[in-house]
Amino acid sequence: MHDIYNFVSGPLVWVSFIIFFGGSLYRLISMAVLARKKDVFVYEYMSLKFGLRSILHWIIPFGTVKWRKNPLFTIVTFTFHICIIFIPIFLSAHIILWKESWGISWWYISDTAADVLAIVVIASCIFFLVRRIVLPEVKYLTSISDYVILAIVAAPFITGFWTYHQWPGFKVMGIIHIVAGEIMLAAIPFTRLIHMIFFPFTRGYMGSEFGAIRHAKDW
Amino acid sequence: MAEPAIKRNDESYKIVDEGIDKGIARLSPEKIEQVINKVLAAETGARLKTYVETCVHCGLCSEACHYYLSHDNDPKFSPAGKVKQTIWEILKRKGKVDPEFIRDASRIASTECNLCRRCAMYCPFGIDIAYLMSVVRRLCHMLGVTQLYIQDTAHSHSATLNQMWVKEDEWIDTLFWQEEEAQDEISSLRIPIEKEGSEIFYSVIAPEPKFRAQLIYQAAVIMNAAGVDFTMPATPGWDNSDQCMFTGDYEMMGRLKKAHFETAMRLKVKRIVMGECGHAFRSVYDVGNRWLAWKMPPIPVTHAVEFYYELLKQGKIKIAKKYDKPVTFQDPCNIIRGKGLHEKARYVVEALCEEFIEMHPNREHNYCCCAGGGVINTGPQYKMKRIKGNRIKAEQLFATKTRGAKVIIAPCHNCHGGIEDILHHHGLDMELHFLGDIIYKVMEKPV
Numbered sequence: 001m002h003d004i005y006n007f008v009s010g011p012l013v014w015v016s017f018i019i020f021f022g023g024s025l026y027r028l029i030s031m032a033v034l035a036r037k038k039d040v041f042v043y044e045y046m047s048l049k050f051g052l053r054s055i056l057h058w059i060i061p062f063g064t065v066k067w068r069k070n071p072l073f074t075i076v077t078f079t080f081h082i083c084i085i086f087i088p089i090f091l092s093a094h095i096i097l098w099k100e101s102w103g104i105s106w107w108y109i110s111d112t113a114a115d116v117l118a119i120v121v122i123a124s125c126i127f128f129l130v131r132r133i134v135l136p137e138v139k140y141l142t143s144i145s146d147y148v149i150l151a152i153v154a155a156p157f158i159t160g161f162w163t164y165h166q167w168p169g170f171k172v173m174g175i176i177h178i179v180a181g182e183i184m185l186a187a188i189p190f191t192r193l194i195h196m197i198f199f200p201f202t203r204g205y206m207g208s209e210f211g212a213i214r215h216a217k218d219w
Numbered sequence: 220m221a222e223p224a225i226k227r228n229d230e231s232y233k234i235v236d237e238g239i240d241k242g243i244a245r246l247s248p249e250k251i252e253q254v255i256n257k258v259l260a261a262e263t264g265a266r267l268k269t270y271v272e273t274c275v276h277c278g279l280c281s282e283a284c285h286y287y288l289s290h291d292n293d294p295k296f297s298p299a300g301k302v303k304q305t306i307w308e309i310l311k312r313k314g315k316v317d318p319e320f321i322r323d324a325s326r327i328a329s330t331e332c333n334l335c336r337r338c339a340m341y342c343p344f345g346i347d348i349a350y351l352m353s354v355v356r357r358l359c360h361m362l363g364v365t366q367l368y369i370q371d372t373a374h375s376h377s378a379t380l381n382q383m384w385v386k387e388d389e390w391i392d393t394l395f396w397q398e399e400e401a402q403d404e405i406s407s408l409r410i411p412i413e414k415e416g417s418e419i420f421y422s423v424i425a426p427e428p429k430f431r432a433q434l435i436y437q438a439a440v441i442m443n444a445a446g447v448d449f450t451m452p453a454t455p456g457w458d459n460s461d462q463c464m465f466t467g468d469y470e471m472m473g474r475l476k477k478a479h480f481e482t483a484m485r486l487k488v489k490r491i492v493m494g495e496c497g498h499a500f501r502s503v504y505d506v507g508n509r510w511l512a513w514k515m516p517p518i519p520v521t522h523a524v525e526f527y528y529e530l531l532k533q534g535k536i537k538i539a540k541k542y543d544k545p546v547t548f549q550d551p552c553n554i555i556r557g558k559g560l561h562e563k564a565r566y567v568v569e570a571l572c573e574e575f576i577e578m579h580p581n582r583e584h585n586y587c588c589c590a591g592g593g594v595i596n597t598g599p600q601y602k603m604k605r606i607k608g609n610r611i612k613a614e615q616l617f618a619t620k621t622r623g624a625k626v627i628i629a630p631c632h633n634c635h636g637g638i639e640d641i642l643h644h645h646g647l648d649m650e651l652h653f654l655g656d657i658i659y660k661v662m663e664k665p666v
Binding site for chain 2 (some may be wrong): 008024031032034035037038039041044054058064065066069070073135136137138139140141142143147149181194195198199201202203204205206207209210213214215216217218219
């Protein structure tokens with residue numbers, strides 16, 4: 001058990017971080033090179049000002065017509081996305097691990113707060129799941145991979161919650177939790193989770209086209 | 220779980236289109252695979268890849284689409300739903316699709332999407348679904364599968380450099396004829412042909428000389444009243460329209476725009492002013508110029524709405540008596556989402572009319588007319604499909620009518636075609652006009 005723990009919390013962490021950062025960088029660079037080769041005008045039309053203008057509207061809750069028309073979805077998706085980045089970085093248990101490994105630490109949230117936020121994330125995942133099953137327009141687009149991706153994202157939070165509360169088998173669950181987190185990180189560059197990396201570019205490009213060329217808003 | 224990508228019980232399957240049937244009959248799976256992979260490899264790259272891989276299948280784009288809303292939220296008509304049935308499958312199967320798949324792909328991309336780009340404002344990632352549909356149209360074109368009627372206009376473009384098989388002498392004759400007609404009203408009026416060094420090259424789409432010649436008459440009256448130094452060419456290149464852009468015949472699109480720009484250069488004009496047409500503006504300002512490697516058009520291009528705005532703002536045309544019927548305004552996608560002319564258009568409408576009533580949604584968020592993007596040009600057999608595919612527009616217009624609007628102003632030919640059919644089908648008793656119609660009615664005219 002200890003050997004497994006040491007392995008998943010040691011070398012595997014390195015592997016997952018390398019895959020995440022390296023993979024994301026690779027995807028970005030290869031896409032940029034491909035764009036230079038095949039869609040060179042993207043560089044011509046990309047505008048920092050209008051790209052950022054569009055991105056800004058879309059990353060502000062209720063900043064676009066679309067967000068305002070779907071208030072429940074907007075609240076859930078913003079809370080969810082903020083939490084899945086915020087919790088792992090500012091969780092005290094994670095910070096202890098950083099400190100033990102590299103002697104670095106920073107501000108962290110209380111365990112109770114983390115607990116509540118984890119529930120929020122899990123509830124959001126259930127919301128997305130139900131949405132996929134119930135809404136015809138989402139169901140129509142859904143394939144097995146969409147459920148797998150949702151599971152990849154939900155798993156670290158469910159297992160983390162389980163481990164923290166020391167429910168039965170929590171030691172094994174702790175190991176599963178670490179692996180689940182690593183899988184999620186490693187999956188980002190190579191699944192549709194890549195939207196995390198590509199979002200600024202796709203939105204920014206549409207914002208540039210709409211703003212600089214077409215003198216219109218795209219939100 | 221996942222539903223089958225293609226459903227084949229749709230009534231649109233009953234539409235007979237010789238262009239499609241004959242095209243499909245010539246295909247074999249091997250040919251399809253070869254052509255698709257060749258085109259994808261040569262012409263697509265980072266954008267297609269990024270868009271397909273970034274889409275998280277969230278369905279948020281659905282409510283952007285008038286087809287989806289008009290078909291009781293049928294997911295097959297959602298923007299991403301159309302992408303799923305076409306380009307996702309093509310990529311997933313690496314081009315190994317059968318001729319019937321291409322038949323469906325052509326139907327979806329060419330008759331169930333107007334490339335209006337409203338969905339780009341509803342997708343959080345800003346995925347350009349109109350671009351993805353254009354890729355499908357391009358593939359169909361390269362496979363020789365295009366609706367007969369629009370292919371005929373593409374042939375006309377190819378043979379005559381105009382959309383309507385208008386011969387050179389007929390074009391010149393039409394200008395003379397409209398000049399003569401208008402001289403009965405304003406004796407000093409001229410439509411200067413081939414006047415080198417003019418300020419403005421006034422360009423129109425071929426349907427104007429073909430069956431809406433009074434629009435040339437009206438434009439001439441406006442130009443003369445405003446004292447504008449304009450000319451119209453006597454050679455091919457006068458037509459600014461472009462159905463080839465919509466069939467995916469980009470080589471031909473390039474020829475058309477080249478002829479148009481070169482005509483302007485030959486006449487040594489300072490800019491091109493275009494009539495009230497949306498798709499032509501998209502072609503000249505946004506798409507065609509790019510194919511010719513011009514980041515922006517090589518010569519300034521002004522749409523009629525912006526031109527009227529200038530004339531009114533500068534007091535070059537005076538209003539004798541404002542139009543007294545309550546009007547509403549249809550924002551055409553290609554000049555609103557395509558050029559942001561919505562506020563200028565409102566300035567013009569307010570300057571001309573006593574009472575202006577907004578339809579909702581409006582400006583960038585207005586619903587498409589369902590005729591643009593080449594859809595009306597696919598022919599009369601698709602007319603009911605267009606009307607059914609835009610029930611939401613009928614509802615929007617009806618709601619505006621109940622708030623008092625009696626007249627719809629639409630500064631776009633396609634919007635006219637689409638809305639005319641909708642008004643007629645639903646018995647919505649509203650008038651439909653161009654801005655030029657209203658200006659002609661209310662302006663002070665010289666004698």
